[in-house]
Amino acid sequence: MARTAAALIIGNEILTGKIQESNMRELAAELFALGISLERVVICRDDVDVIAADLADLRRRYDLVFTTGGVGPTHDDVTHRAVAQSFGRRLTRVPELELLIRTALGDRCTEGHLLMADLPEGATLISSHEVRWPTVVIENVFVLPGLPKVFRLKLPGLREHLRGDEAPFLSRAVYTLCDEGELAKPMAEVAARHSDVSIGSYPVTDRADYRVKLTIDGTDPHSIERAATALRAFIPRDKLVEMEE
Amino acid sequence: MARTAAALIIGNEILTGKIQESNMRELAAELFALGISLERVVICRDDVDVIAADLADLRRRYDLVFTTGGVGPTHDDVTHRAVAQSFGRRLTRVPELELLIRTALGDRCTEGHLLMADLPEGATLISSHEVRWPTVVIENVFVLPGLPKVFRLKLPGLREHLRGDEAPFLSRAVYTLCDEGELAKPMAEVAARHSDVSIGSYPVTDRADYRVKLTIDGTDPHSIERAATALRAFIPRDKLVEMEE
Numbered sequence: 399m400a401r402t403a404a405a406l407i408i409g410n411e412i413l414t415g416k417i418q419e420s421n422m423r424e425l426a427a428e429l430f431a432l433g434i435s436l437e438r439v440v441i442c443r444d445d446v447d448v449i450a451a452d453l454a455d456l457r458r459r460y461d462l463v464f465t466t467g468g469v470g471p472t473h474d475d476v477t478h479r480a481v482a483q484s485f486g487r488r489l490t491r492v493p494e495l496e497l498l499i500r501t502a503l504g505d506r507c508t509e510g511h512l513l514m515a516d517l518p519e520g521a522t523l524i525s526s527h528e529v530r531w532p533t534v535v536i537e538n539v540f541v542l543p544g545l546p547k548v549f550r551l552k553l554p555g556l557r558e559h560l561r562g563d564e565a566p567f568l569s570r571a572v573y574t575l576c577d578e579g580e581l582a583k584p585m586a587e588v589a590a591r592h593s594d595v596s597i598g599s600y601p602v603t604d605r606a607d608y609r610v611k612l613t614i615d616g617t618d619p620h621s622i623e624r625a626a627t628a629l630r631a632f633i634p635r636d637k638l639v640e641m642e643e
Numbered sequence: 644m645a646r647t648a649a650a651l652i653i654g655n656e657i658l659t660g661k662i663q664e665s666n667m668r669e670l671a672a673e674l675f676a677l678g679i680s681l682e683r684v685v686i687c688r689d690d691v692d693v694i695a696a697d698l699a700d701l702r703r704r705y706d707l708v709f710t711t712g713g714v715g716p717t718h719d720d721v722t723h724r725a726v727a728q729s730f731g732r733r734l735t736r737v738p739e740l741e742l743l744i745r746t747a748l749g750d751r752c753t754e755g756h757l758l759m760a761d762l763p764e765g766a767t768l769i770s771s772h773e774v775r776w777p778t779v780v781i782e783n784v785f786v787l788p789g790l791p792k793v794f795r796l797k798l799p800g801l802r803e804h805l806r807g808d809e810a811p812f813l814s815r816a817v818y819t820l821c822d823e824g825e826l827a828k829p830m831a832e833v834a835a836r837h838s839d840v841s842i843g844s845y846p847v848t849d850r851a852d853y854r855v856k857l858t859i860d861g862t863d864p865h866s867i868e869r870a871a872t873a874l875r876a877f878i879p880r881d882k883l884v885e886m887e888e
Binding site: 410412415417418419420422426427429430436437438440441442444470471472473506507508509511512513545547569578579581583586590600601615 | 668681688
């Protein structure tokens with residue numbers, strides 16, 4: 399069985415419409431390529447009790463949980479405190495991180511900067527070449543930053559750590575000028591006959607060359623190919639669009 | 644008390660990293676301007692039981708719930724079925740929608756197209772000038788499409804429907820060249836003294852003219868102004884950045 403995963407995105411700035419969340423797609427694509435099934439994403443407020451409760455729920459239900467956001471030193475960065483609460487642990491200053499901060503900042507270092515060295519007791523640190531600051535892991539919870547530039551840099555280092563026995567997920571696409579109403583009935587039959595793959599149907603409004611993109615996801619290339627052939631078979635030839643995926 | 648809201652984003656295409664979700668920011672900004680507090684967003688799979696369970700939870704905990712996605716006619720569009728299940732209602736063909744589809748498509752109309760006219764029993768339809776297809780409402784649940792172009796067109800029509808007694812949320816920003824470590828301690832004190840507003844701190848990595856954006860959210864302009872003045876007071880003059888918000 400493929401491992402399951404969930405993500406907890408922490409940040410008032412997303413729930414008030416100030417910024418466009420953009421880390422999730424990167425994480426989703428990374429997990430897809432690893433064969434890990436991302437089942438759920440929750441976006442919540444910067445609130446210790448809310449985060450702790452969500453985390454308690456998610457880490458019980460899914461094999462892996464990723465949090466993003468709230469790991470800076472300011473009053474609204476409460477993720478580490480919430481993670482500690484969720485696991486019933488205390489926050490403790492990590493000497494290795496304190497040294498990292500003191501070395502980087504020298505005389506500029508303040509107690510405010512050092513707050514970033516306070517982690518839940520027993521946290522594991524994963525180092526990577528790409529980012530000096532390690533990734534914090536507590537049991538099955540990976541605590542990641544919200545800043546997209548830093549988040550993205552952390553993914554390659556995590557990849558090897560996350561790789562398991564799963565076959566990677568693969569995806570193929572079929573493009574058509576049919577609309578979804580025309581496709582609905584025959585596609586439902588194909589989907590029912592090919593239950594070893596997952597077939598999705600996505601209309602677009604901004605393209606002249608096709609109207610619907612059909613996707614076939616799975617782990618076995620032959621199963622995917624068989625389902626793609628079955629989909630192409632019922633689409634009228636003049637409405638089947640050949641294009642690079 | 645301001646009403647609370649949650650959103651349920653339905654779609655495998657988001658959880659597999661195929662597309663960047665973009666409706667949530669629009670909805671969040673809309674609710675913020677109306678003074679409605681968006682507390683939580685959940686992204687889930689195209690699975691009837693999962694959607695029905697999530698919806699049962701969210702509509703009990705929040706005043707308003709918005710779903711996006713899964714309202715087309717294909718096999719992976721299961722939102723209306725899941726909403727019906729969550730409310731213990733049946734799906735039933737709505738004559739008004741059937742007529743809309745038959746009129747629009749004429750001879751091209753198939754049973755596949757008409758599947759879009761099947762809604763949970765007792766659903767209310769909200770019409771607007773911007774989109775011919777009405778918005779479906781069942782009690783406190785608003786069922787919205789996932790297609791960003793259509794989603795966006797629906798918001799103005801919903802605005803008047805959602806407007807209540809709440810004062811709109813307002814937001815001001817203060818920009819600084821300080822880093823978050825320098826800001827942490829004094830800002831925490833300001834946040835504690837100004838608990839009638841919500842102060843956020845957001846570092847950026849892609850700007851030369853400032854390093855951190857501080858935001859002050861609230862409903863009372865005077866409270867916001869007082870907190871902004873208190874924040875500006877502790878930032879060294881040469882690190883305070885004057886700019887249009």
